[in-house]
Amino acid sequence: MTDDDGNLSIDFLVAFTIFMIAFIWVATLVPNLFIGVSSHQIDFDSVAYRTSVILAEDPGAFSTASSTHTRWEFEPNSGKDNIQRFGLAISKETPNVLSEVKVKRFFDNTVFLEEDYRTKAIFGDYPYRFNISLKEEGKDPLFVGDWKIPENYGYIRKQVRIKHFSNATIDKTDVQKFRLNNHDTSSLIQDGNVTEHDFVIQINRSKLLYDNLTTPVINPNFDVAYRIDPRTEEINITIQDFHESPPVGAWVAPRWAKIELGCVTLSQTISDEGEAPTQLPSELYKDYVYHNMVQENPPFELGLDDTLSVIFKPGFFPPSYDRGSIYVKFRFNATTNYDGNPIYGLQYLNTSQSHPWELTYNTTEVTQPVLSNAVMEVKIW
Amino acid sequence: MVNSGGQLFTIEGIAAALIMLATVFIIVNTTSVYTPGDTHINDMQLEVIGTDALKALNYPDNGTFGKSPLVILVENQDGSGFYTAFNNSLNNRTGENRDNIQFMANITYMNRTGMINSTPLNASRALYGGEHAVRVSQWIIVDSYNGAALPPYNIFPECLSAPSCAGKHAALVEVLLWRD
Structure with a gap:
């Protein structure tokens, strides 16, 4: 007769199998349980x-x-x-x-x-x-x-x-306030007799980036949120009101005149030490003049009801300079009138006797960043 | 001879095991385990939204105006203006549906006698006590005497006369936020 010591029973095998299956099942379930958590x-x-x-x-x-x-x-x-x-x-x-x-x-x-x-x-x-x-x-x-x-x-x-972005408009009120026309027609300079009118806009990086936004100074910690930054933001300046004629000193062409925007040039200084501006190469810095909000390169004829804008896209100017000024010079030619005669004594946008029009934190001239x-x-x- | 004492009968055993496992499986799957780790996420989200809403209100709209909308609202004691501005900012979303966060705002400041006072600014509804609220705050500097208003008045009621509390005062805007 055989001895049954040390034998495995069927019951044990069944139980062990069930236990193992259950164990494996639970073990695979546990990580999924905590996914939600x-x-x-x-x-x-x-x-x-x-x-x-x-x-x-x-x-x-x-x-x-x-x-x-x-x-x-x-x-x-x-x-x-x-x-x-x-x-x-x-x-x-x-x-x-x-x-x-x-x-x-x-x-x-x-x-x-x-x-x-x-x-x-x-x-x-x-x-x-x-x-x-x-x-x-x-x-x-x-x-x-x-x-x-x-x-x-x-x-x-x-x-x-x-x-x-900020934006600015130069209109009749600016011209009257800052005398942006060739008003001196009586002295020896006789700039009323010119046929070429140079009009300059100044974008003073040092002032815009480092001067106070307001007087008195309000929380300077936030200044960067309200700065006009010519290095990183769009600069948009529009000239309009060419048809307006203020009571004191006409600054615009009369109806019979023919005005052409001859050229626009950019120049800059890179420090505040008063050096002469150097011209920016026109082949690199281009396509920023807009005639009636459509990009157009001069020369072109300027109608009395037209608008003339310069729009410098963000990153247009050399980013490494944060001092000095950028100068935008417009040259308007009053070559002939419609009668065919040269125009002398015409008063027009001209800053040869006044300070250039400047982009500032003055809210009356410039719409500030909001x-x-x-x-x-x-x-x- | 082998007897059946103390033995588990196989069929019953299997059936019982399956029933137990099935029960455990169903229970575990139907309840979500809400751990303390989860609550801090909702709190954090409320806190971020509230802090940002206050911070955004505390930037002046432009550089020349100087005072932020929050400061102006507190100086004018404009509770309904605060409600509109803050609620708009707090519950604003990029999609069509607006969020529904409730809030209660107070201004805390030191009065003339050196005591800390708190006055309510506005609330979207009253806080009953059962809500799980988080607190966000923002320091502001206000002109404590509003001479521009008609008639001129003191922003902080505890200041008795105008000269004694004219000038700049620090105040803390505290907001409790919760979801229904």
């Missing part, structure tokens, strides 16, 4: 928070090693790999104040791919999906990323302000 909420929310702070409170970073630019928003599409980090703030000192230029560039998803946003704004090893949107008061919302958003995602919302309200949402999953 850890991964989705904590990680996604913190990534969304990080991304929103990078965008709203950081001006961005940029590799200057292989680029001539100093700011990421001016880097051409071909050099987008030089951008290290997107950041929409105008400076570190003014969190939540965004730059109009950066916003426009960031939301241009024809240039930047999802991968660019992942590596330059979201970061992290995991390939997060995202939807970043921004809505400015009174405008359509902008967004990048996936529009199909799942049920469970990390979310943060930030209230921001967007800084807008901050508009906007909201930004970041969703990560």
Whole structure:
């Protein structure tokens, strides 16, 4: 007779199998249990928070090693790999104040791919999906990323302000106030007899960037949010009212005159030490003159009801200079009138006897930068 | 001979095990475990939104005006203006639907006798005590005597006469935020 010591029973085998199956099942279940707790909420929310702070409170970073630019928003599409980090703030000192230029560039998803946003704004090893949107008061919302958003995602919302460009208009009141015409017709200079009228606009970088915005000084910590910065912002100056004739000293051409804008030249000084301005090469700095808001290069004839503008796009001027002035010189030719006679004694826009018209923080002459309200949402999953 | 004392009968055992496992599975799947780690996320989101809304209100609209909308609202004791501006900013979203965050705002300041006082600014609805609210704040500098108003008055009621509390005063705008 065989001894049954040390044998395994069928019951034991069955029980052990069931236990093992149950154990494996539970073991595979446990990590899934905690997904709801850890991964989705904590990680996604913190990534969304990080991304929103990078965008709203950081001006961005940029590799200057292989680029001539100093700011990421001016880097051409071909050099987008030089951008290290997107950041929409105008400076570190003014969190939540965004730059109009950066916003426009960031939301241009024809240039930047999802991968660019992942590596330059979201970061992290995991390939997060995202939807970043921004809505400015009174405008359509902008967004990048996936529009199909799942049920469970990390979310943060930030209230921001967007800084807008200044703009200026030179009209009859400026001409009267600053005497921007050739008013001296009686002295020996006799500048009333010229046929060429030079009119100069001065953009004084030193004053715009380093002088006080207001007198008395209000909180200078926020100055950068209200500065007119010719290096990074659009400068828009329009001359109009060519048909106006003020009571004291006509500054405009009479109806029978024919005026031509001969040429516009740019020159600059790079310090405040009073050196002579050097001319900027016209082959590099071009296409900034607008005739009735349409870009047109001089010479062209200027009608009495026309407007004449100079619009310098952000990044137009050499970014490395923050001192000195930029001078925009218009040369108006009053060559012949419609009778065929030369025009002498014509009073016109002319700053040879007065200080150039200057872009300043004076609100009567220049519409100052304003901050508009906007909201930004970041969703990560 | 082997008897059946103390033995688990196989079929019943399997059935019982399956029932237990199924029960555990169903229970675990139908309840979400709400850990303390989760609550801080909602709090953080409220805090970020509230801080940003106050910060955005505290930037002057342009450089020459100097005073921020928040300072102007406090100086004029314009509670309804504050409600409109803050609520608009707080519940604004990029999509069509607006958020629904409730708030209650106070201004805290030191009065003439050195005591800390607090006066209400405005609230979207009263706080009953059961709400789980977070607190955000923003320091502002205000001209404590509003001479431009007609009739001129003191912003802080505890200041008795105009000269004694004219000048710049620091005040803290505190807002409690919660969701219904």
